[in-house]
Amino acid sequence: MTRHSSVIAQCRNRDGNDPIFIWNGEARARAAAGDDILNATIGALMNDDGTLAGLPTVIDTLRELTTSKVGGYAPISGLPAYRDAVLHDLFGDSPLVNQATAVAAPGGSGAVYAAVVNFLDLGQKMLVPEFFWGPYREITNHSRRGLDPFTMFDEDGAFDIAGMTAAMDRHLETQGRVLLVLNFPCHNPTGYSLSEDEWKQITDAIHAAGQHGPVTVMIDAAYMEFAGSESRDWVQYVPRMLEHATVLVAWTASKSMAQYGSRIGAIVGLHADPGELSQIDNALGYSARATWSNSPHLGQLAVTQLLTDPTLSAAVAEERGQLMGLLQTRIDAFNARSSELELPTPRFDAGFFVAVFTSDQDRTAAAMRELGVYVIPIPGAVRVAVCSTPESTIERLTQALQAGLAAAR
Numbered sequence: 001m002t003r004h005s006s007v008i009a010q011c012r013n014r015d016g017n018d019p020i021f022i023w024n025g026e027a028r029a030r031a032a033a034g035d036d037i038l039n040a041t042i043g044a045l046m047n048d049d050g051t052l053a054g055l056p057t058v059i060d061t062l063r064e065l066t067t068s069k070v071g072g073y074a075p076i077s078g079l080p081a082y083r084d085a086v087l088h089d090l091f092g093d094s095p096l097v098n099q100a101t102a103v104a105a106p107g108g109s110g111a112v113y114a115a116v117v118n119f120l121d122l123g124q125k126m127l128v129p130e131f132f133w134g135p136y137r138e139i140t141n142h143s144r145r146g147l148d149p150f151t152m153f154d155e156d157g158a159f160d161i162a163g164m165t166a167a168m169d170r171h172l173e174t175q176g177r178v179l180l181v182l183n184f185p186c187h188n189p190t191g192y193s194l195s196e197d198e199w200k201q202i203t204d205a206i207h208a209a210g211q212h213g214p215v216t217v218m219i220d221a222a223y224m225e226f227a228g229s230e231s232r233d234w235v236q237y238v239p240r241m242l243e244h245a246t247v248l249v250a251w252t253a254s255k256s257m258a259q260y261g262s263r264i265g266a267i268v269g270l271h272a273d274p275g276e277l278s279q280i281d282n283a284l285g286y287s288a289r290a291t292w293s294n295s296p297h298l299g300q301l302a303v304t305q306l307l308t309d310p311t312l313s314a315a316v317a318e319e320r321g322q323l324m325g326l327l328q329t330r331i332d333a334f335n336a337r338s339s340e341l342e343l344p345t346p347r348f349d350a351g352f353f354v355a356v357f358t359s360d361q362d363r364t365a366a367a368m369r370e371l372g373v374y375v376i377p378i379p380g381a382v383r384v385a386v387c388s389t390p391e392s393t394i395e396r397l398t399q400a401l402q403a404g405l406a407a408a409r
C-alpha cells in the first residue's frame with residue numbers, strides 16, 4: 001500500500017469516467033442480464049435494432065483511403081485541403097472564408113479545449129447557458145479555468161437574452177474578457193434551436209458588448225447538420241458579430257458523418273483583422289502541438305473527399321437524410337405524446353436530445369430506472385436521448401417520464 005499519493009491534490013478523487021457512460025454501462029449490464037431496458041442515455045444515433053447508424057459512403061471512403069500513406073503524420077494544424085474543406089463546408093464561397101482559419105482537432109471536444117486555453121486566462125470562466133453539455137465543466141476545470149452558467153430560458157420559454165447580456169457585461173467588468181458558448185442549432189441537452197429573432201438579438205448583444213472589451217463567441221456546431229435546411233442560418237449573423245468580436249466554431253464530423261470514434265474535428269477562428277487572425281491561427285496550432293499534436297490523418301483525408309467531391313457529398317447528404325427521417329419520426333412521436341401528457345420540455349424541433357424539466361432530477365431518473373428506463377439526470381432536468389430510442393418505445397419512454405416527474409413532486 002502506498003502511503004503517499006503522487007497524484008497532485010487537485011487531480012485526486014476525480015471520476016475517470018463521464019456520468020453518461022456510467023449510466024449507459026448500468027443500462028447495458030441490466031439488459032445483458034435479461035431485464036427489459038429502454039436505454040435513452042446514448043448520445044449517438046442508433047438504428048431501431050440498437051446498432052449504430054452509419055453512413056455507408058463514409059465507411060467506403062475510409063476503407064478506400066486506408067493505405068500506408070495514412071500511417072504518416074498529417075501537419076500539426078491539419079492537411080491544408082482539409083482545413084479549406086471545413087471552411088467551405090461552413091461558409092460556402094462567402095467572403096467569410098477569407099476571414100477564417102480552421103485548425104484540425106480531435107473532434108469537437110478538442111476544438112472546445114483549444115478555445116478554452118486560448119481565449120481565457122487561468123482562473124477565468126466560460127459563459128454557457130445553464131443547461132449545457134457536461135464536458136464543458138471538465139474541460140474548463142482541467143485547464144484551470146471555470147464555467148459560469150446563466151439562466152437559459154425566460155418565463156415564456158424563450159432564450160434568456162437579457163440574462164446572457166448581463167452575464168457578458170459582468171464578465172467584461174470582473175475578468176476583462178468574455179468567452180460565450182452557443183451550442184446551436186439542436187442544443188444538447190435541451191433540443192432547443194434559436195429563432196431568427198433570437199439570433200438577431202444575440203448578435204446585437206455581442207456587437208454591443210464587443211465595444212467594451214475582448215468578446216469571443218464560440219458556436220459549438222456539433223449537431224448543426226441535423227437542423228436540415230436551417231443548419232447554417234446562424235452564419236448570416238457572423239459578419240455583424242465580427243465587427244466587434246472574435247467568432248469561433250467547433251466543427252466535428254462525429255455526428256454529421258456518424259464518425260464518433262474517428263475523432264475528426266476542427267476549431268475555426270474568425271476575425272476581421274488579418275493580423276489578429278494570424279495570431280489566432282498560430283495560437284491554435286501551438287495548442288495542437290502541445291496536446292494531441294497531429295490529428296488523425298485518415299479521417300482528414302476522408303472528410304476532405306467527402307466534403308469536396310460532389311458525388312460523394314451528395315451521397316452523404318442522401319444517407320444522412322434517411323437517418324434524419326428516422327430521427328424525425330421519433331421527435332414527432334415524442335412531441336405528440338409529451339404534449340398530451342403535458343411534460344415540461346423546451347421547443348424541440350430537431351436534434352439528438354430533449355430535456356424534460358424536473359425539480360429533482362435524481363429522483364426522477366431513479367424512479368424511471370425502477371421502470372427499466374434510463375435517462376441522464378442533469379441539474380434541473382433529465383436528458384432524453386431520442387437519437388437512441390425507436391419510435392415504438394416512445395410511449396413507454398413518455399409514460400416513464402410522467403411517473404418520474406410524479407416521484408419528484
Ligand SMILES: Cc1ncc(COP(=O)(O)O)c(C=O)c1O
Pocket residue numbers: 043106107108109110133183188220222252253254255260265
Ligand atoms: C454539445 C457538444 N459539443 C461537442 C461535442 C464533441 O463531440 P466530439 O468530440 O465527439 O466531436 C459533443 C459530443 O457529444 C456535444 O454534444
